[in-house]
Amino acid sequence: MEQVCNKKECTGCGLCANLCDFIQMREDTTGFFRPVIDQRKCIDCGKCVKNCPAVHPYNQFHPRPLDVLAAWNKNEEVLHESSSGGAFSAFAEALLETGGVVFGAAFDSKFHLRHIAVTQKEGLAALRKSKYVQSEIGLSYRQAKDFLESGKEVLFTGTPCQIVALNRFLKKKYENLYTADVICYGVPSSGHLKRYIAWLSAKLNKEITAFQMRNKEKGWGQHPLIIFKDGSKKFLRGIDNAFIYSYYNALSIQTACNECPYMTCKRSSDITIGDFWKLGEKEPFPYKTSQGISLLLVNSPQGQKLLKRSENNLKWIPRTLEEALIGQSRLRNVKREPWKTKKQEIIQQEYCREKDYTVLAKKYFYKKKLAKILSTILPQSILYRYHDYINRLQTKIKIIFQKKSN
Numbered sequence: 239m240e241q242v243c244n245k246k247e248c249t250g251c252g253l254c255a256n257l258c259d260f261i262q263m264r265e266d267t268t269g270f271f272r273p274v275i276d277q278r279k280c281i282d283c284g285k286c287v288k289n290c291p292a293v294h295p296y297n298q299f300h301p302r303p304l305d306v307l308a309a310w311n312k313n314e315e316v317l318h319e320s321s322s323g324g325a326f327s328a329f330a331e332a333l334l335e336t337g338g339v340v341f342g343a344a345f346d347s348k349f350h351l352r353h354i355a356v357t358q359k360e361g362l363a364a365l366r367k368s369k370y371v372q373s374e375i376g377l378s379y380r381q382a383k384d385f386l387e388s389g390k391e392v393l394f395t396g397t398p399c400q401i402v403a404l405n406r407f408l409k410k411k412y413e414n415l416y417t418a419d420v421i422c423y424g425v426p427s428s429g430h431l432k433r434y435i436a437w438l439s440a441k442l443n444k445e446i447t448a449f450q451m452r453n454k455e456k457g458w459g460q461h462p463l464i465i466f467k468d469g470s471k472k473f474l475r476g477i478d479n480a481f482i483y484s485y486y487n488a489l490s491i492q493t494a495c496n497e498c499p500y501m502t503c504k505r506s507s508d509i510t511i512g513d514f515w516k517l518g519e520k521e522p523f524p525y526k527t528s529q530g531i532s533l534l535l536v537n538s539p540q541g542q543k544l545l546k547r548s549e550n551n552l553k554w555i556p557r558t559l560e561e562a563l564i565g566q567s568r569l570r571n572v573k574r575e576p577w578k579t580k581k582q583e584i585i586q587q588e589y590c591r592e593k594d595y596t597v598l599a600k601k602y603f604y605k606k607k608l609a610k611i612l613s614t615i616l617p618q619s620i621l622y623r624y625h626d627y628i629n630r631l632q633t634k635i636k637i638i639f640q641k642k643s644n
């Protein structure tokens with residue numbers, strides 16, 4: 239077998255590598271995890287292709303949410319440490335209290351994000367917070383199956399494509415399995431993040447030990463913060479914020495995420511977690527939202543069971559699906575425009591060629607002054623489309639002014 243699926247459609251879910259020992263997930267030249275088949279050992283059985291969700295789409299979704307809730311963690315500290323309302327931690331604690339296992343994404347000391355299994359409450363801190371980067375799934379699906387078969391309760395959390403992959407890997411329903419997926423905007427590559435951290439660390443001449451993509455000191459929202467080895471902190475702005483800028487503008491995201499098939503309210507997980515953006519705009523919301531509120535889609539009776547078990551740690555009130563959808567294009571199946579895919583492909587090609595991250599950051603991942611002024615007049619879509627032209631125009635204007643002043 240040459241390849242499992244078309245590279246552009248691969249989500250990096252890692253299902254094929256969990257199914258076959260002759261496949262390994264490795265970072266490719268763009269830094270995304272993609273399957274590599276050991277051609278000497280492959281026996282051409284076709285199992286990997288038959289199960290790949292990018293080739294044979296998954297279709298066993300829960301048709302619509304049973305409950306739509308605004309939820310927040312009762313523990314103020316946990317709420318502060320979480321990206322949204324801290325619903326994940328409430329679910330995880332409920333399971334750990336009765337001897338269960340929780341799977342989620344954690345950074346190691348080198349900013350490599352991978353899925354790990356946690357059995358103690360102290361381990362949850364590493365899983366907390368959104369990390370907007372592809373997580374290496376490793377052999378987590380196999381591990382989860384081993385726990386389930388041994389009778390342990392498992393909470394498996396991840397992106398929707400990871401939960402689909404887990405469900406397809408397991409093939410049957412387990413009473414002791416709970417799954418939670420996030421509403422998902424897409425993922426940049428792991429290689430990109432590590433390159434960015436190395437660049438920023440060298441630029442600021444300080445070792446970076448933590449990167450919080452959404453710190454809450456300034457409230458619930460998008461406030462990226464880095465922490466240095468000496469304990470000092472810095473909120474990221476301008477060119478220093480290149481990674482998050484490239485993410486929110488969908489410039490560094492893998493192409494498979496543009497037409498992701500999991501952007502609707504039909505879910506494969508028991509519970510879906512996101513931010514309840516725009517909460518209160520349609521119907522007044524009587525509680526404070528400054529530290530974040532989770533949007534929960536409870537998709538199955540198993541999800542309702544998990545919610546009930548979390549009631550000591552979580553408070554929630556019902557809201558309407560209509561309200562939930564207002565701030566969630568990633569539930570409304572809004573596909574990205576084709577020019578954005580083209581732009582991502584150009585950036586990825588340059589990412590492989592260009593050794594100097596400053597060049598990439600200046601060219602693509604940072605809004606120049608002229609673009610800032612134009613952004614008050616022009617729509618964002620036009621701005622990002624003509625980003626390169628605006629940059630070049632600004633450089634030309636600068637040169638003209640420099641010549642004049644000489």
Ligand SMILES: Cc1cc2nc3c(=O)[nH]c(=O)nc-3n(C[C@H](O)[C@H](O)[C@H](O)COP(=O)(O)OP(=O)(O)OC[C@H]3O[C@@H](n4cnc5c(N)ncnc54)[C@H](O)[C@@H]3O)c2cc1C
Pocket residue numbers: 319320321322323324325326327341342343344351365366367368369370371372373395396397420421422423424425511512513514515532533568
């Ligand atoms: C890549 C990504 C894109 C997202 N896009 C949106 C969006 O468009 N709209 C929206 O409303 N919400 C989005 N979210 C979800 C949101 O940011 C919060 O993660 C979610 O609401 C859970 O928040 P919490 O406060 O309950 O828990 P937190 O403690 O903040 O979240 C921790 C949970 O997120 C999981 N997680 C963190 N990073 C990753 C990762 N890279 N891969 C897999 N799992 C991960 C952990 O395993 C854990 O389950 C996204 C999350 C991720 C990871």
Ligand code: SF4
Pocket residue numbers: 242243247248249250251252253254255272273289290291292293
């Ligand atoms: S199973 Fe997942 S990782 Fe493997 S080729 Fe398909 S999409 Fe890519």
Ligand code: SF4
Pocket residue numbers: 239257258259260261275279280281282283284285286287
């Ligand atoms: S064809 Fe069979 S042996 Fe070859 S990589 Fe795929 S699953 Fe493995």
Ligand code: SF4
Pocket residue numbers: 249397398399400422423424425494495496498499500
């Ligand atoms: S957008 Fe879709 S394909 Fe991309 S990481 Fe999220 S769930 Fe997976």
